[in-house]
Amino acid sequence: MVKQSFTLRDVEFTNRVLVASGTFGYGDEVKGLVDVNRLGGIVTKSLSWKPREGNPPRRVAETPCGMLNSIGLANIGVQKFIDEKLPYLRTLETALVVNIAASSVQEYCDVLSLLDKQEGVDAFEINVSCPNVKEGGLSFGTDCTMVKEITTRLRALTEKPLIIKLTPNVAHISEFARACKEAGADAVSVINTVVGMAVDIKTKKPKLSTVTGGLSGPAIKPIALAKVYEVAQAVDIPILGIGGIMTVEDAIEFLLVGATAVQVGTANFIDPNTGVTIAEGLARYAEQQHLTDVGQLVGAMDSNVEFSVLQSWL
Amino acid sequence: MVKQSFTLRDVEFTNRVLVASGTFGYGDEVKGLVDVNRLGGIVTKSLSWKPREGNPPRRVAETPCGMLNSIGLANIGVQKFIDEKLPYLRTLETALVVNIAASSVQEYCDVLSLLDKQEGVDAFEINVSCPNVKEGGLSFGTDCTMVKEITTRLRALTEKPLIIKLTPNVAHISEFARACKEAGADAVSVINTVVGMAVDIKTKKPKLSTVTGGLSGPAIKPIALAKVYEVAQAVDIPILGIGGIMTVEDAIEFLLVGATAVQVGTANFIDPNTGVTIAEGLARYAEQQHLTDVGQLVGAMDSNVEFSVLQSWL
Amino acid sequence: MTHEIVTVSSNNEVAEGLFLLRFQSDRIARATAPGQFVNIRVTDVFVPFLRRPFSVSRVEGRLVEILFNVVGGGTQILSSKRPGDTLDLLGPLGKPFDVHDEFETALIVAGGLGVAPFPLLTDWLLREEKQILTFLGARNAYQLYKQHLKNLRVATDDGSEGLKGTVIDLLDRYLQTHTVSKPKIFGCGPTKMLQALSEYAHRKRIPCELSLEGEMACGIGLCQGCPVERRNSGAKYALVCKEGPTFNCEEIVLS
Amino acid sequence: MTHEIVTVSSNNEVAEGLFLLRFQSDRIARATAPGQFVNIRVTDVFVPFLRRPFSVSRVEGRLVEILFNVVGGGTQILSSKRPGDTLDLLGPLGKPFDVHDEFETALIVAGGLGVAPFPLLTDWLLREEKQILTFLGARNAYQLYKQHLKNLRVATDDGSEGLKGTVIDLLDRYLQTHTVSKPKIFGCGPTKMLQALSEYAHRKRIPCELSLEGEMACGIGLCQGCPVERRNSGAKYALVCKEGPTFNCEEIVLS
């Protein structure tokens, strides 16, 4: 039997395929459809202190090989999550990663502190792609010092694995990864959605009510791979690779460039079983390759070219 | 008859559809296949002072709804261009925009000065997505002060339209557009390719010899639209919209969000006539919409939402 | 809700640009109630990328029917499916119409392809021994689909068949000249028509359930992508794919 | 070079996973010389995104033949084309083999699908009244395509037909036991085989032209995406789509 598991701090993930935040609800929507215990872990929809209604319609739009979304962090709020969702989630064997969103550093701290006490919460993923109200709504995630401050503050509040989820909408994502590592993060998730938009030429209106939104799906896979690679060259903490993963081959690409594990996002909308299918496919592939541990694929890309910004490719 | 033309400084472009740098050679490859005089303009492959061999194979890789390239600015050099390509290009009625690449500010200046004297060169587009050798290869394009310096220096050297082509691989592209305007640029081209990569899992090697490359095609259209929109909100100089344009509908989207004209890139590889088809489609569409000028579409997107970074869309 | 690969048994153009596709599925045939939908993956390449939702139109033994208009890429591909081809689908999804509550006469009001869910509803209403009156509106006679409906009245925009006017005019004229006992409206069609219909129902104090068609990403409650504004207290939005697609018209604000 | 929409007249599996597709095009039938290729858009959705290049295998009147292996998405779609379906293609593209220079005997050496361009070359060589010897290599007997070739000798990796060994062994054995007047090698096949072949030709001082298969984006010289390293002076790289796909093996370095 090939080893599939990996650990962050003392938390063991039974395999290297998780489902990504915002693409699997709170893990209870797909009862009967998906055997969630065969996932390496579930990352919840981002939770904030108070419930959030989210953005007005229209919130989703299809694009070539992908989609745009503008959900607006619609979520039930941390307390309702604890009361109504956690009891079921506790009964699952798969690891539970709670994703946190906030509009102030303090809110991040409050939500994490409350959750940290709860049995059944295995780890935290911090969504820094949120508007910082103090800074007039500029995203925390594009401000390196902010990301470092959030990480430092949260690190002080928990012994559980702390994962910072980075936005790709920056010039040099590796600087952000370094900041996270220095501030004590156990891992980084790479990437969140890419800023994008689409226009309905019939109505001449933007397709999304918020004009711009987040692009996801196979269209962004090459971008995500490059970001994971850049981060893997810069820091030695584990990376959760995310972006356009639809098949086991996609997942292998992410592991090869340096991801310790992967998260399946938008693919769940087309087939909620994608994560399980990929987890099993990875094990089968590792066997065929005569590996003893799926982890042997991590960073195994064979490249003589050392990473260099010197490359100009046009 | 609907008006199709637009002008930069005193140069008139007969319609609002150009072909993008690096995707149409030097305009002489497609004789017989494309009536280039029906294009609004031709943007040449990036030219540097000396010829460049370009990167070793493999230079291209297909991705979902797009492609990666790592050509390495392979070009014949400015002198050979003047001697061997310009004579033919002079005979064309369509506007000629010469794109310039360089590895130092001085090289940009030298290439532009030499070309500025040449009859038949109508305008310049500056590719700042090039490694700055002085700065250890960091791209000029991701350093706002560098972009401003290049623009200032070049502005002093020419009376012809000066277009700066911006890279999307930054956090806030509007800052770069502002810098270009302040430094006297007549227009900005938005966007160049997005950093991406792909791995061949059979060989475990990166598909491109340079590991990372530039992503183009429909996959990046939503990203390009968002960048054009951001720039259009920030500056009032003309924008040449670029990114994944395959159809007249795509071109209309770009005009609606604020592009004065568009450039067709990767689509030329699938059908070198795409630019002409779109130019004619735009005129037909404008007629159907009872417009007197295709330009009436520019920035005509109907959106009550004023642009705001406050939006969080996940 | 199950995820199945089903086999197409027939697919024919039954009216202008309107296709009737039949596929075999015991599970879905048995489990589907009127107003529910299936979410179909029309291709395994990524264009179009998302599944496409379609109301279950009718069930006959183990055959399930959907009725669809070719409006874009996805329905184009769907229209090219031939007997023997397979379809990857999730279903049945969503909340069905309520046929058990206290009404005696069902007023079925359909605009254009809004007719899709009503053959199945009609079968169920007959089993519940309800009275049924069906009001059908379309642009012209060619776009009408009239199968498996009861007590049909028709309106067309161009008057090429039935009343020249909207389906709401048609309904109103009928109700002005007839009395119906304990009526309830079941409506489906373009958003503009549903807005008019729900105002009408509100004014006339007739209970009314509508089936909505909003853009969806997942269709199963995972993405929060399909909100419709709630009228009353509680959460501001409801999810069309889960809390709908059928809603009491008093619950929601159509925009 | 022209851009045409052509009609498929037949498409059959002629060997294991190997398809022979015929389409009608006066222009391409007339204009194509051996070694040239056509660049086919197999679908109008964006997956796969780029055109797919295929050597013209043979021409018969206004019918053009291509021979292809199903290796991935694009060739999968191509294999599903039926008579009457249309194909969007650019061609003929690239530099043909040189059949006019000073040789008397053509030694055609093909590995696997490398056979594709040689039926057309054979017709042309016959017209030039050259001697022809054809050496064909494949994994096994099932993957052999032997139509429209002259003086055929076969080698298979598993020995299921002809010599058990490589096509180079086959060629070498022949040349050790026979003398041929003014030979010239025409080679096409996997890169590894072409490397071995060009070394062999170099050692034996036999002129040799190879047809390469590299990844391409545009196929018409627009993108600079298809470089092959030059051996001699001048520019470091040549473009396979324009300066090739046929090269004198002394000109280039295969990697």
Ligand SMILES: Cc1cc2nc3c(=O)[nH]c(=O)nc-3n(C[C@H](O)[C@H](O)[C@H](O)COP(=O)(O)OP(=O)(O)OC[C@H]3O[C@@H](n4cnc5c(N)ncnc54)[C@H](O)[C@@H]3O)c2cc1C
């Ligand atoms: C719960 C539900 C049930 C439905 N039932 C049916 C049905 O029984 N029969 C049927 O023909 N259609 C039905 N629809 C609509 C159907 O899903 C769309 O027509 C289809 O997805 C269009 O796909 P496409 O790729 O062909 O068009 P696209 O290329 O996606 O779009 C083409 C045009 O159709 C419009 N459109 C796309 N999706 C929708 C939508 N969901 N609602 C309204 N307009 C849309 C687009 O705005 C665009 O103008 C239903 C939708 C929902 C949400």
Ligand SMILES: Cc1cc2nc3c(=O)[nH]c(=O)nc-3n(C[C@H](O)[C@H](O)[C@H](O)COP(=O)(O)OP(=O)(O)OC[C@H]3O[C@@H](n4cnc5c(N)ncnc54)[C@H](O)[C@@H]3O)c2cc1C
């Ligand atoms: C000038 C030229 C002439 C050619 N002539 C023929 C021909 O006559 N018959 C024929 O069957 N094939 C020919 N090829 C190869 C053919 O173009 C590829 O097999 C085809 O593009 C694969 O497309 P796909 O989508 O099915 O596979 P993809 O999904 O694109 O790739 C599947 C596998 O095939 C490999 N592959 C893809 N493209 C090529 C390529 N260009 N060369 C070698 N391997 C490749 C990939 O690396 C991958 O491993 C030719 C290629 C060139 C450049």
Ligand SMILES: Cc1cc2nc3c(=O)[nH]c(=O)nc-3n(C[C@H](O)[C@H](O)[C@H](O)COP(=O)(O)O)c2cc1C
């Ligand atoms: C509809 C939708 C909602 C999302 N919501 C969240 C969220 O609440 N928090 C978060 O950190 N990421 C969220 N994401 C981002 C995904 O977790 C993932 O990072 C991104 O979609 C890229 O992966 P993919 O291409 O596999 O979807 C969301 C993505 C989508 C498509």
Ligand SMILES: Cc1cc2nc3c(=O)[nH]c(=O)nc-3n(C[C@H](O)[C@H](O)[C@H](O)COP(=O)(O)O)c2cc1C
């Ligand atoms: C193969 C290739 C080569 C390119 N070469 C250049 C170049 O030399 N200079 C430049 O400014 N942009 C270059 N570009 C970028 C394009 O001009 C364009 O900005 C980008 O591809 C996005 O547009 P598209 O999606 O329509 O291709 C190149 C793009 C491709 C695909």
Ligand code: FES
């Ligand atoms: S469509 Fe995803 S929640 Fe309704």
Ligand code: FES
């Ligand atoms: S494939 Fe584009 S130049 Fe050869």
